Amino acid sequence: MAGSGAIPLETAGPAGAGMKTVFSITLALFASALMALGTPAVGQTAADCLACHADSGMQDASGHSISVDGQKFGASIHGSLKCNDCHVGIKEYPHPEKVAPVECKTCHADEASGLGGSVHADKAEHPCTSCHGEAHAIFPKADSRSAVYPLNIPRTCSVCHGNEAMAKKHGLPNVYPLYMDSIHGFALSKEGLLVAANCQSCHGSHHILSHKDPQSPTYKVNIPKTCGSCHAKIADDFEAGAHGTAIAAGNLKAPVCTDCHTAHAILQPTEAAFRMQTTPLCGSCHKDKLSTYKDTFHSQVGSLGGYVQTARCWDCHAAHEVLPASDPRSLINKANLVKTCGACHAGATVRFVQYQPHANARNRKLNPPLYFVRLFMNLLLAGVLAFFAIHTILWLIRSRYDQVKRKSAKGDKHA
Amino acid sequence: MPDLEQLSDRNREQSVAKERYVVRFTRAQRIMHAVLFTTFLGLAATGLSLRFSESIWARGVAKGVGGFGAILFIHKLCAVVLTAAFLIHLKEIFVRGVIHREKGIFWGATSMVPNWKDVKNLYGHFRWFLGLGPKPQFDRYAYWEKFDYWAVFWGMVVIGFSGYAMWFAPFFARFLPGWALNAVLVIHGEEGLLAILFIFSIHFVNTHLRPDSFPMDMVIFTGVESEEEFKSRRTDEFKRVAGQGKLEGRIGEKPAAWLVNFSRVVGYAAILIGLTLLVLTLSAYFRE
Numbered sequence: 001m002a003g004s005g006a007i008p009l010e011t012a013g014p015a016g017a018g019m020k021t022v023f024s025i026t027l028a029l030f031a032s033a034l035m036a037l038g039t040p041a042v043g044q045t046a047a048d049c050l051a052c053h054a055d056s057g058m059q060d061a062s063g064h065s066i067s068v069d070g071q072k073f074g075a076s077i078h079g080s081l082k083c084n085d086c087h088v089g090i091k092e093y094p095h096p097e098k099v100a101p102v103e104c105k106t107c108h109a110d111e112a113s114g115l116g117g118s119v120h121a122d123k124a125e126h127p128c129t130s131c132h133g134e135a136h137a138i139f140p141k142a143d144s145r146s147a148v149y150p151l152n153i154p155r156t157c158s159v160c161h162g163n164e165a166m167a168k169k170h171g172l173p174n175v176y177p178l179y180m181d182s183i184h185g186f187a188l189s190k191e192g193l194l195v196a197a198n199c200q201s202c203h204g205s206h207h208i209l210s211h212k213d214p215q216s217p218t219y220k221v222n223i224p225k226t227c228g229s230c231h232a233k234i235a236d237d238f239e240a241g242a243h244g245t246a247i248a249a250g251n252l253k254a255p256v257c258t259d260c261h262t263a264h265a266i267l268q269p270t271e272a273a274f275r276m277q278t279t280p281l282c283g284s285c286h287k288d289k290l291s292t293y294k295d296t297f298h299s300q301v302g303s304l305g306g307y308v309q310t311a312r313c314w315d316c317h318a319a320h321e322v323l324p325a326s327d328p329r330s331l332i333n334k335a336n337l338v339k340t341c342g343a344c345h346a347g348a349t350v351r352f353v354q355y356q357p358h359a360n361a362r363n364r365k366l367n368p369p370l371y372f373v374r375l376f377m378n379l380l381l382a383g384v385l386a387f388f389a390i391h392t393i394l395w396l397i398r399s400r401y402d403q404v405k406r407k408s409a410k411g412d413k414h415a
Numbered sequence: 416m417p418d419l420e421q422l423s424d425r426n427r428e429q430s431v432a433k434e435r436y437v438v439r440f441t442r443a444q445r446i447m448h449a450v451l452f453t454t455f456l457g458l459a460a461t462g463l464s465l466r467f468s469e470s471i472w473a474r475g476v477a478k479g480v481g482g483f484g485a486i487l488f489i490h491k492l493c494a495v496v497l498t499a500a501f502l503i504h505l506k507e508i509f510v511r512g513v514i515h516r517e518k519g520i521f522w523g524a525t526s527m528v529p530n531w532k533d534v535k536n537l538y539g540h541f542r543w544f545l546g547l548g549p550k551p552q553f554d555r556y557a558y559w560e561k562f563d564y565w566a567v568f569w570g571m572v573v574i575g576f577s578g579y580a581m582w583f584a585p586f587f588a589r590f591l592p593g594w595a596l597n598a599v600l601v602i603h604g605e606e607g608l609l610a611i612l613f614i615f616s617i618h619f620v621n622t623h624l625r626p627d628s629f630p631m632d633m634v635i636f637t638g639v640e641s642e643e644e645f646k647s648r649r650t651d652e653f654k655r656v657a658g659q660g661k662l663e664g665r666i667g668e669k670p671a672a673w674l675v676n677f678s679r680v681v682g683y684a685a686i687l688i689g690l691t692l693l694v695l696t697l698s699a700y701f702r703e
Contacts (some may be wrong), residue, residue, distance in 0.1 A: 056601040294469070297581060297600055305484035347585035354593020355584070361601050373598045377605035384566075384609060388617040391559075392625075394544035399626040 031096065046070065048093070049083045073136040076144075102135070114207035131156055148205070151188060153198040154179060161199075178264035195230070202226050202263075218263070221247055223256040237320035240329075244320075249333045253285070260319075269319070275312055276303075282313040289313075292358040309344070316340055316357065436639035438667040443507075449633050449681075450500045451567070456688050457493035459611045461486045463692060466604050467699035495577055501571045524554045524655060527565070533558035552650035559621050570610045578605035608696070615693035619686060631686070636678030637670035 012190055050070045058067040073079055084090045089100035105112030108128075120126040133140050133147035133156075141148045147156045156175065160166045162176030179185045180197070187196035202218060209216035217226040224244060228235025238244040238257070246254035248267065260281055261267075267274040279299070283290025293299050293313070302310035314322075323330035331340045337353035345352065359367050361374040440448075464473035464486055477483045512520035519525035524532075537558050539551035556564070577599035580587040584596055623631045627648075634640045646653045656662050 057686040151695045249445055295600075297465075300468045301483070301487060302484055304464060304474060304477040345585050349585065349588055349595060351591075352585050352588035354594070356587075356594070359594075361595040361597075367594070367597070369594045370597050370601060374601050375603070377602060377609075381605055381609040381612070385617070388613070388621075391541070391544075392617055392620050394541070396620065396625055398544045398546075403626045 029032050046073065068136050072134075075139075076137050078136075078138055108239075111206045114205075115189060118206060118208045119210055120206075120208060130159075148200075150194050150196075150198050151192055152285050153200055154185065154188065157199045173264075175264045178262075182264060182266040183268050184266055197230060201230070220252055220256055221250075223258055227257045234320050237318075241318065241320055241322040243322055255281075255285075278314065281313050287358075289358055292360045295359070295361065296357055298357065311344060311357070315343070434669075435642040436667050436669050437642055437645040437662070437665050438639050439634050439645070440638045442638065445635060445638050447500060447504060450496065452685055454493040454497040454500070455610075455614065455691075457489055458497070458607075459615075459692050460688070461490040463611065463696055463699075465490070467696070467703075468610065470695075470699045470702070472695050473699075491582065494575070497571070498575055501575070510548050524652070525556075527556060527561055529558065529561050529565075533561060553648065554651040554655070557649075563618055563622075566610070570606060573606050574603055574610065577606070579682060586612070593683060599610060609699075611692065611696060615689040615696075619689060623682075623686060631679065631682045633670075633675065633678055633682070636682060637674055639667045639670055642666075 034186065047070070050068060053066060053068045054070055056067045056069075058065065058079055060066045084104045086104075086106075087099055088103075088106070089096070115121060115126075115128075129135050130175070131148060137145075139146035139149075141150075143149060144151070146152065158176040161172070162174065166172075167174040177373065180189060184197040187193040188198055204217055209218075211218040211220070213219060214221070224235050224238050224247065226255060228238075239248065243254045243256070247256055260278060261269075267277075269275075279290065279293070279302075283293075298311045302312065318331050321329070323333075325332045325334070327333060330336065338348050340355045341355075342348040356367070359370055360369060361370045364371040418632070460476055461480070464476040467473050477486050479491055482484060484568065508520060511517040522528055522530070531553065536551045536553060539548055540558075542548035543550045567572060578592065580596070580599040587599075622628065634644075653662075656665060
C-alpha cells in the first residue's frame with residue numbers, strides 16, 4: 001500500500017464541542033465496521049495512526065516512546081481531534097521520520113502568551129505537559145483525572161516545588177510540605193474542599209509572576225486583594241484598618257495577610273501555635289509595645305507554652321481592622337474599652353478599663369505612680385538583701401572561725 | 416587505742432542518755448511551718464515560672480506540672496491554703512492575746528514584737544562578727560527570727576492583697592484607681608521575688624546552713640532541741656525559764672527516729688528545691 005502513493009489525510013481545525021458526539025458516533029460505526037471487515041484500518045481518523053502507534057513499545061530514533069493509548073486519548077479532552085490537528089507537520093502517510101513539535105499555542109494562544117512572560121517561560125524546562133500531564137491524556141480541569149483538577153494541583157506543582165534540590169537550585173523555599181500542613185492544605189487533602197485555596201488560587205496558572213513583580217497577585221500590595229477573592233469580609237476589614245490604608249498608600253513596611261499568617265504554612269488562627277507566633281511578629285515593628293506588653297500578666301501567663309486564653313495583640317487591637325485608639329471605631333477607643341476588655345473580663349467597668357495594658361513602670365513621665373511603686377519595691381528588695389547579705393556573710397565567717405578554733409583546741413587536748 | 420575509743424563511746428552513750436530535750440515549738444506551730452514552706456515552694460516554683468515566663472526552664476516547669484493552665488491553678492491553690500493558714504494564725508493571736516489576755520504575746524521576752532534588746536543584740540552581733548565584743552545572748556526569738564516572722568507577715572499582706580486584686584480584678588476595680596491594677600502586678604512580682612530571694616538565701620543560711628546549725632536546724636520539725644543547745648543558743652530564755660523554775664515543765668520527749676529521718680528527707684528536699692529555684696531565679700534575673 002505504501003507504494004501506491006500517499007493517502008491524503010483530512011486536516012481540520014480544532015473540533016467544537018458539538019463535534020465530540022458526532023465523532024463518537026463515527027468512531028463507533030467505524031469500529032464496528034473494522035470488526036466486521038477484520039482488516040487493518042486505512043482511513044482518515046486517529047485510528048489510522050493508531051494502527052502503528054498503538055504498539056506500546058514503539059519508540060523513535062532517540063528512544064522516546066511514541067506509542068499512544070488510543071482509549072485514553074479518545075476519552076481525553078482532545079479525543080475528538082485528529083492527530084494531525086496537533087501534529088500539523090504530518091499530511092500524508094508514510095510521514096517523515098522527523099516531525100515538527102506540537103505547538104499547543106496554535107489553539108491555546110492566550111495561555112501560551114500568559115506563560116510567555118511568566119516565571120515558567122522557559123519552554124524546554126516547562127513544557128505544557130509538565131503541568132497538564134501526559135500529552136495524549138489531558139482532561140478538562142473540572143475532571144478529577146486532570147493534573148490541574150483543584151484537588152490534584154498541589155501534587156502536580158510539588159513535582160518541582162516539593163523537591164529540595166529544585167528549591168535549592170532556584171533559591172525558592174520548599175513550600176509543598178508547608179502548604180500541605182496548612183489550613184488550606186488540610187481542607188483540600190483531608191476534606192476534598194474544591195474551593196480551598198490551592199497553588200493556582202493565589203499564584204495564577206499560566207501567567208505566574210515572581211512575588212517581586214508588581215503585577216503578581218502575590219506582590220505585597222496585591223496580597224489583600226488576592227486573599228480577599230475568597231476572604232472578602234476580612235479583606236474589607238483589613239483595608240479599613242491602619243495596615244490596609246498604609247499598604248494602599250504605598251508603605252511597604254505595613255504588614256499584609258501573609259506577614260502574620262505566612263504564605264504557605266497558614267494555621268488555624270485559634271490554634272495555640274498560631275497564637276504563640278503572632279505577638280513577636282507584631283513586636284518586630286511595634287518594639288516598645290512588645291516590651292511593655294511583656295511586663296504584663298497577659299504576656300507572662302501567655303508565654304508559658306501557649307496559654308491561649310490571655311489577650312494577644314489582636315484580641316484588643318483587632319486582627320484586621322486595626323485602628324488607632326483615637327478612631328471611634330477602634331476596639332481600644334475609650335468608648336469601646338469596657339466591651340473589649342469585657343470579652344474576657346466579665347464585669348469589667350469603666351474603672352477597670354483604666355488599667356494600662358502597656359504601662360511602662362520604668363518611665364517616670366508616662367506612669368508616675370507606677371514608676372514610684374516600682375522604685376520603692378526595688379529599693380526595698382535591694383536594701384533588705386544587701387543588709388542581710390553583709391550580715392550573714394560576716395556571721396558565716398565568724399562562726400566558721402570559731403568552729404575551726406574549737407576543733408583545733410579539741411585536737412590539742414586529744415594530742 | 417581501742418580502750419580509749421570504747422571509753423569515749425561509753426561516755427557519749429551516757430551523755431546521750433542523760434541528754435534532755437526542751438520543747439520549743441508546739442505541734443500546731445510545726446504544722447504551720449510545714450504548710451507555710453510547702454505552699455511557699457509551690458508558689459515560688461509557679462510564680463517564678465510566670466515572672467520569667469520567657470526562660471526555657473519556666474516552660475519546663477509549666478509542662479511538668481501539667482501544662483500552662485495548671486501553673487495558675489497550682490499558684491492559686493497554694494495561695495488559698497496559705498491564706499487560710501495565715502488567717503488561722505491571726506485567729507490564734509487574737510484568741511491568745513486579746514481574749515485570753517495571755518502575757519508575752521504582744522510584748523516582752525517571748526513576743527515577736529521587736530524591742531530594744533533586739534537592737535542591742537543586732538549591734539552586739541555585728542561587734543562579735545568583727546571580733547570587737549563578746550557573742551550576744553538571745554532570748555526566745557532572736558532579732559533575725561523576728562525579722563523572718565515580720566517579713567513573712569508583711570509579705571502575706573502585700574503579696575496576698577496584690578494577688579487577690581489580680582485574681583478578682585474587676586471586683587477590686589470598684590475601690591481601686593486604674594493605675595493600681597497596674598501597680599499590683601509590679602508589687603506582687605517584686606515582693607514575691609524578694610521573699611524568694613530572702614528565704615532561699617538568707618533564711619536558709621541564717622537558720623539552717625550556717626556552721627552552728629549545718630545542715631539543718633531540726634527544731635522546727637521535731638519541736639524539741641537538746642537542753643545543751645537550748646542553753647547555748649537561747650541563753651537568756653534558758654536563764655529566765657530556769658530562774659522561774661519552769662524548766663521542768665518545758666522538758667519534752669526525745670524525738671522518735673522516724674520523725675528525725677522523715678524531717679531530714681522533707682527538710683533537705685525543701686532546701687534543695689529552694690536552692691535550685693534560687694539559682695534559676697538569679698540566672699533569669701541577670702539575663703533579663
